[in-house]
Amino acid sequence: MREADERLSREQNKTVDKGEILEYLAFSTYKEGNINLALDLTNKLLEMVPTHERAKGNKVYYEEEIQKGSYKKKGDDETDDIITNEGHDTPNPDRERYEALCRGELTLPDELVSKLKCRYVTNNNPYLLIAPFKVEQAHISPDLFIFHDVMSDAEIKTIKTLATPKFRRATVQNSVTGQLEIAQYRISKSAWLEEDEHEHVAAVNKRVEDMTGLAVATAEQLQVVNYGIGGHYEPHFDFSRKDEVNSFKSLGTGNRIATVLFYMSDVEQGGATVFPVIGTALWPKKGTAAFWYNLFPSGDGDRLTRHAACPVLAGSKWVSNKWIHERGQEFLRPCTLERPPDDLTI
Ligand SMILES: O=C(O)CCC(=O)C(=O)O
Ligand SMILES: [Fe+2]
Numbered sequence: 001m002r003e004a005d006e007r008l009s010r011e012q013n014k015t016v017d018k019g020e021i022l023e024y025l026a027f028s029t030y031k032e033g034n035i036n037l038a039l040d041l042t043n044k045l046l047e048m049v050p051t052h053e054r055a056k057g058n059k060v061y062y063e064e065e066i067q068k069g070s071y072k073k074k075g076d077d078e079t080d081d082i083i084t085n086e087g088h089d090t091p092n093p094d095r096e097r098y099e100a101l102c103r104g105e106l107t108l109p110d111e112l113v114s115k116l117k118c119r120y121v122t123n124n125n126p127y128l129l130i131a132p133f134k135v136e137q138a139h140i141s142p143d144l145f146i147f148h149d150v151m152s153d154a155e156i157k158t159i160k161t162l163a164t165p166k167f168r169r170a171t172v173q174n175s176v177t178g179q180l181e182i183a184q185y186r187i188s189k190s191a192w193l194e195e196d197e198h199e200h201v202a203a204v205n206k207r208v209e210d211m212t213g214l215a216v217a218t219a220e221q222l223q224v225v226n227y228g229i230g231g232h233y234e235p236h237f238d239f240s241r242k243d244e245v246n247s248f249k250s251l252g253t254g255n256r257i258a259t260v261l262f263y264m265s266d267v268e269q270g271g272a273t274v275f276p277v278i279g280t281a282l283w284p285k286k287g288t289a290a291f292w293y294n295l296f297p298s299g300d301g302d303r304l305t306r307h308a309a310c311p312v313l314a315g316s317k318w319v320s321n322k323w324i325h326e327r328g329q330e331f332l333r334p335c336t337l338e339r340p341p342d343d344l345t346i
Contacts, residue, residue, distance in 0.1 A: 178246030254326030
């Protein structure tokens with residue numbers, strides 16, 4: 001908005017109204033937490049347009065908020081931070097690690113990185129003898145793998161084209177009711193693609209089977225997701241927890257045993273997939289895919305797989321998810337009787 005204001009001042013024939021810019025600037029400044037500046041800008045707007053009803057209402061609101069003292073100024077410049085309410089002041093290590101990972105400030109210690117290897121994988125599959133998968137390990141225990149060059153540009157183009165007209169605001173499942181809901185902590189558009197919509201979708205599903213050695217007949221359809229600037233998905237688990245008895249019930253295929261996440265674009269800035277508990281960040285690279293197990297062989301959910309999609313700062317991020325379910329894997333990944341320690345499960 002500041003840029004828009006500057007451009008407007010250079011324009012001979014004005015293409016926008018300065019009042020409109022001031023209104024947006026005030027609101028976004030308020031959202032950033034700088035309520036004092038938001039009030040100054042609103043006052044400026046009211047000097048120009050004293051009858052502006054929304055600005056009058058906002059002025060009263062901002063003044064009341066400042067009065068309540070819920071926003072404290074830290075510095076005297078425009079970039080002062082906010083201290084909003086108790087919730088924000090309470091230390092939240094998970095949140096702090098999520099944000100530090102997103103900024104690229106937290107990386108795995110060298111001793112752990114030195115144990116990570118890249119390898120060619122054939123999974124005893126004759127086709128893969130000719131063209132093995134190029135697999136990079138990004139974390140050990142829980143194991144996170146990056147598969148390189150597993151989605152072609154042509155497949156990506158088809159998948160984007162098929163998904164675009166179907167896009168809806170992404171939802172999350174209410175853990176109590178099992179209902180799908182829109183939530184502020186997941187900002188993106190998403191769509192589901194069926195296998196028989198295009199040979200490229202079928203090929204990608206088959207590839208997931210070859211990559212993971214798991215059956216995809218019981219997997220969910222391919223979920224395509226697009227995040228615009230600011231789009232993100234805050235820390236979450238892909239699987240349903242012990243107390244979430246209604247999640248995935250209608251599918252009848254058990255819990256989400258594993259996730260394959262295809263990156264269908266590079267992202268100019270931001271947009272990493274981060275794992276706050278284990279301190280790992282995966283940066284999107286077009287054509288690669290991340291793979292991890294969400295559940296231990298006992299069927300218990302792995303707490304360490306908590307992950308998030310960082311806000312996109314510049315560009316646009318495209319991914320697709322293939323969630324593999326428990327049913328059908330009985331002989332491919334046999335379950336065990338021993339259970340992991342309680343503090344690792346959820
Ligand atoms: O977009 C990402 O990087 C992660 C997405 C994700 O975790 C999800 O859709 O469940
Ligand atoms: Fe996820």
